[in-house]
Amino acid sequence: MPPRKSPNAIAFPAKVIDRSTSAQPIKSTSTTASSSQQPAIRSLQDAQNILINVWNNYVAQTPQRTKLLDAFLAFLAVVGALQFVYCVIAGNYPFNAFLSGFSACVGQFVLTVSLRIQTNPNNKADFESISHERAFADFVFGSMILHFFCVNFIN
Template identity: 60%
Template sequence: MAPKRSGPSTPTSSSANLKSLSSSSSNSPSTSAGSSLSGSAASNTDATVILNHVWNRYVQNTPQRTKLLDAFLGFLVAVGVVQFAYCVLAGNYPFNAFLSGFSATVGQFVLTTSLRMQTNKENEKEFSSVSDERAFADYVFGSLLLHFFCVNFIN
């Protein structure tokens, strides 16, 4: 019930929010694109233009909460990469610490991705039975469980 009613309201609000954001953020890519245009080949310019376009579309059309999710996912990827790189460079002793540290990050990533899938408006048909609040509550429960296990396992 709730998502259907709140559904239509979110895009408008987020797009209203985003307009101010996009106006400020779209300036900097265009300047960088311009500098690359002068220095390199036309194909490169095309790629930059496409990327620019993708970025702008993302910035304009993505709801605020999805962007927040994406930012958190990016943060998790960074943390995971740091941990894995440390394991490769410094060795895997103690292995259980690596397992729990790395799997905390990976598990959190998986849970967050699930939340993103369930709350994305484009997937509304598939998850019609799961409201955003329900999805978030599941997410919080799952995350707490994951943190508990990881802290326990690292000993």
């Protein structure tokens, strides 16, 4: 028959801690906390290294025109997010104005992505018959139509 444990004892897989002898310091032999932090730190460093490599490749290999389009896309995303946050916080009293402004941001984003795809040198095989000038002219024409409808929608 196994020895009987005191009612104040808590059983752990590695040892038994007796609450009745609280005057003595308890040493932990378990290193699960420190060993579980190591993979988390390592995976965080791996993620940072991946992001740094992606950024360095983007800066080194992306043409300046494409970087300019990407900056404009980031600007449009920020403006659209700010409009949405403002609508949530302050309300959407002139709903037509919010809808028109947000639609203009989303539509301009889509048109800019289309221009980026058509002018990207990596996609040259897909768009052989479309010159960069033609793609830009389509972008300007589409932008004019988009903003015409957005301005008319405001009233």
